[in-house]
Amino acid sequence: MIPIIFFMPLFQLLVLVHAATFEIKKVDMVVVNRDNSGFSRSLINKFVSTNYFKYAGSSYSDEIAKNDLAVNKARMALIIPRHFEKNLLNTGKAKIQFLINAEDGAAAAVIQSYASSIVFGFNQDILTDFRYNLMRSDYSMINTVTRYWYNPELDYKDYMVPGILVLLVTVVGLFLSSMNIVREKEIGTIEQLNVTPIKKRHFIIGKLLPFWFIANFELALGLFIAKLVFDVPISGNIFLIFFLASIYLLVIQAFGLFISTITETQQQALFLSWFFMVLFILMSGLFTPIDSMPQWAQIITLFNPIAHFIEIMRRVLLKGSGFFEVQKQFWLLLGLAILMISLSTWRYRKTTG
Secondary structure, three states, rough: HHHHHHHHHHHHHHHHHHOOOOOOEEEEEEEEOOOOOOOHHHHHHHHHOOOOEEEEEEEOOHHHHHEEEEOOOOOEEEEEEEOOOHHHHHOOOOOEEEOOOOOOOHHHHHHHHHHHHHHHHHHHHHHHOOHHHHOOOOOOOOOOOOOOOOOOOOOOOHHHHHHHHHHHHHHHHHHHOHHHHHHHHHHHHHHHOOOOOOOHHHHHHHHHOOOHHHHEEEEEEEHHHHHHHHHOOOOOHHHHEEEEEEHHHHHHHHHHHHHHHHOOOOOHHHHHHHHHHHHHHHOOOOOOOHHOHHHHHHHHHHHHHHHHHHHHHHHHHHHOOOHHHHHHHHHHHHHHHHHHHHHHHOOOOOOOO
16 A cells, blocks of 8 residues: 555656646658748748657658658648749738648647647748738738736646646545455454444544545645646645545545445455546546537536546636635535445445344
């Protein structure tokens, strides 16, 4: 249990934050430049000068570029048609084409966003250098100023660390509590506990409380490392985080304890815990937005405690939300806590004599 309590959560925090990233860098890009003008070369240079795209070759054939995508030589093809510079100077309008390998739809959307942002920057450079185009009657200028709230630098670590912290306390709360009663069964001490005069509620409290303290300590340590190593903002009330974490841990530990009452060996308990944890994580909104899920999946997430606590952590840490803004998640967690503690207490059949 010692490695699970201390080393696994820290490993999760320090490694997964770097591995579980939405950023995509050094995307291999092939270029079909039919214009071969100064503007087209400037646009290509703007792409490769960023850290997001890497020049992987050029050709004058769309078919060769499509083949490069097919054999994974490149993930994006930039196609610049003839008269690109001429059209841009004369009409203020020109077309280019992106061909993106969309086997991974999420990655393709990120690549498209990067490419569009670079083209937008290129447009601004053109407008600055060739202001006489603005005098054309068919050209309209809209000045767009974008501000990103709550994560102004668009740093994925600020988005991922709160979710990883939730996984950190979940591992301690779920896995250890799921092995609790079943370990007593394996070593034969459960019968001795059953004939003692302690009541069922005292037994359940005794099984939950130690790991409740340990998980809260792990959360405090994780928050300290998140601030020290990753400089994650803590905009909200730290005491609100621990108050809501305490409710969340009751849900997770009671669920683990329920698993412990219906299994006979620690291997069975670990397997069942891992099954539900993977299911909870994949439907928690940690990697994919819940709003993008089908309606039936969104309904299921109402019973997913990890989803509620990830939402709480992101809102409190990044947005500085108070209790009023997260009260919906609080009441859902409280209801799940009461339900799971009741089921665990009912399922543990204590006998005397």
